Amino acid sequence: MNASARSRRATAACAAALALALSGCGAGAGSGDGAVSLGFVNGGDTEFHTCLQASVKDTADARDAKLYTANSHQNPGTELSNIEDMISRDVDALIVQTVNVDALKGDIAKARSANIPIFLTSVVTDDPSDILGAVVVDLAQVGELDAGFVEKDAAGGQVEVGVIAGAPGAASDLLVNGFTKALPDNAKVVANQPGMFNAAKAQDVAENMIQAHPKLRYAFVANEEMAFGALKAFQAAGADVKIVTVNGTDHGLAAVKDGRFAATVANSAMTTGKIAVTNTISLLDKKKTDKIAMTPISLITADNVSSAPQYCSAGAKKS
Template sequence: MRISVRSRRTALAAFAGGTLVLSGCGSSDNSGSSGEVTLGFVNGGDTEFHSCLQKAVEQTAKTENAKIFTANSHQNSTTELSNIEDMTSRSVSALIVQTVNVDALKGDIAKAKAANIPIYLTSVATSDVNDILGAAVVDLGKLGALDAGWIARDAGGKNVQVGVIAGAPGAASDLMVGGFTKALPSTAKVVANQPGMFNPVKAQDVAENMIQAHPDLQYAFVASEDMALAARKAFDAAGKKDVKIVTANGTDEGLAAVKDGRLSATVANSAMSIGQTAVKNAVGLLAKKKVDKIANIPLLLVTKDNLNKAPQYCPE
């Protein structure tokens, strides 16, 4: 399912700030003037997701014989546009963009269009796909619904209290939380919904306050595994080891926590798959090959019962 761009929403990223970081690697110093495929990757932030995504993009570019330039916008839309401008000055064949804020995409696309450089998006897609080369899309609403389904099955029709620790207000978090809450049964009441800002320290503080205000809490949906593990510490310290946590990512640490019971379920959303798909499909589309313009990244609800089926999250 394609995820449409909506105003006032941020893409899959943690809240962070910083300055431009630009690097380049590849098989030659030619930026594409002789026909070689050159890609510019503009990353959105500094979380584990972003670092794994970039590693996948860089490694896949090598296997596709494409030169790659990379930049990081550090969750700043102004920096993102500057990065886009820098990439267009390098005359790249196409831009791969993990946007920090979908509001920024309009300006990004306009700037790239003016330079006749197509954009390939990761995680989200624009409403009008004619504006882009393509996209590797994550159905974040479905991600939240998968976690809600686990709670529904585990609760077995009983009346239960559920807490939500969201990420940063914006597209990624809003879409996940929206999908989660809509899919919950009527017997599951959301008693608290607060942002953890994709920050484990903040998430632990939110969890501490949540369990104090709602001592009968039975389940928690947390928007990322690093926040979920911080929440686990807070619940355990409050003597609430029975609160069951569902989350998302599918990192090695997250899977280990599912295995030992600290987390009840996670939805695997492989950063490696997103990066690999983005590069391969961007190169294919540039070459007019028969590849999907909009590629949907598979999601898997992972529990103790199917840990061996979880996809690799980050390249080695």
């Protein structure tokens, strides 16, 4: 596409942005004719999503890329509407943190029909030929790492384990399946309920869980925000339940360090966002780049908490 065409498209895109009233038309300081335009459709409102978007924005700004953002708030229907809105802006590529992997089929079909490639964060489709690329957190392995902690810590003893999942679909299912399948035979899952990635909901789930299973020894919680809600419930009940969780935020690491959480699996949202934008632009430019990249993960306990990667950019603000 030549510079004048890009200029016309950028003007039209900004006009569409005002009409659609999503997040506005944002340009990097050095952007102008020839700047790449990206759409980012975020899936929810957890700290992960907030930090991911902050990293996407920071990296886009650093690359002089125009960025448009929208949030699907865990609703697959809203996600499809956001995809359609981004298509109307005629962006060069879409970066999508999906609400539910089942929603992706329709999203990809819509974008493909408009000749706009999709780059995925956190998950990848069964057939990656339909997408530009992805940066993937091996969520099954994240669950496996937490299960490995339980196996080692239980040391062969018969223990009861509870699971507080997130929202059904996408990340939560992969995390929970990875965790439960990797547990040893001596660790029995006695409860598995969704906390919907909401701390208050997770607290309610944990209250019910500990009442029904007073011998509960471990709880796997699908993110640290929910883990703090579960912690309140367990503490109020006077229950000594070891919490293993996911993310590696500053608050989560502090809880691991002082023993409130037994372990977490660090997977930096900042790193995921940085890879997403960098690889999207490189793949658009036909540069040699891994189509499917991996976000590094690591099990963090009190013994190695100082080695955890930075989770979120310093300027990011939780919405």
